[in-house]
Amino acid sequence: MSVIDETLTANQEYARKFAHASLPMPPGRKLAVVACMDARLDIPQILGLKIGEAHIIRNAGGIADESALRSLIISQDLLGTEEFIFIHHVDCGMLTFKEDKYISKLRKQTGVSAVAPARFYAFDNLEEDVREQVQKTKAHPWIRKGTTVRGFVYDVKTGKLKEVAA
């Protein structure tokens, strides 16, 4: 049985006990989170969020890339969120490779170039990179001026968040 088939069996059990049928579309706590895709981060558990309370946006690194920005704009402008959090984490895969070398490696490995992704957003300094994402989001012309955007580093060894940008 493939892993996906196993998750579908688990989903049948989830649906049998399901008790969230009447939640509205807008997040109850008006919060949007942007975090890394890392398997060790369970965002609802880390932040004590219940189903229906927050938008959760995730990508490799927890970057304010074009996708996260379009998601945050929709979140704020159409669905009423008011506060944003960025979460990077210790021992991130994005610290393990270099942007240019990685693109060359993929080209050689596959024998072809690709138009997109044009960039992988590898980084060297965890805290600096969080600050960059927070600044980029605050400065975007389609994000409301004065929006609360705060940035954290999560420690996968302790479960703790440390604030590094506000």
Place this chain on the structure above:
Amino acid sequence: MSVIDETLTANQEYARKFAHASLPMPPGRKLAVVACMDARLDIPQILGLKIGEAHIIRNAGGIADESALRSLIISQDLLGTEEFIFIHHVDCGMLTFKEDKYISKLRKQTGVSAVAPARFYAFDNLEEDVREQVQKTKAHPWIRKGTTVRGFVYDVKTGKLKEVAA
């Protein structure tokens, strides 16, 4: 107290009981999930996933956009995942607006244009859009040929997944 401050208080409690200190970076079940950011979707619960088992990528809609593709490439090529799932859902915000009108609205509202995001990925047909994301991913030159990519629609009223693309 802001919602973010409340989540930090919840995080202290999470860290106090934390028992996942020694998980490795690569996802234990070699799975990557791409799902919508919607607040009603708790992906680990929906799929019965434990901490450390799967990469979770989320954006408005659950789209295989440039960000999700770069994340899936890193997931497969650097961190060894072998199966991908796409999850869209019933009552999605992406069904509530039209691409071109929305960009014009943001321009008027803010008085400025923005280079990025260039596209918001609104869609009309949930199942067709899932199939498009699955196809786009399978066809990407930097995703290994023959990778298992399956697509689902999640029902926010029942907790059930329905397969619509494989």
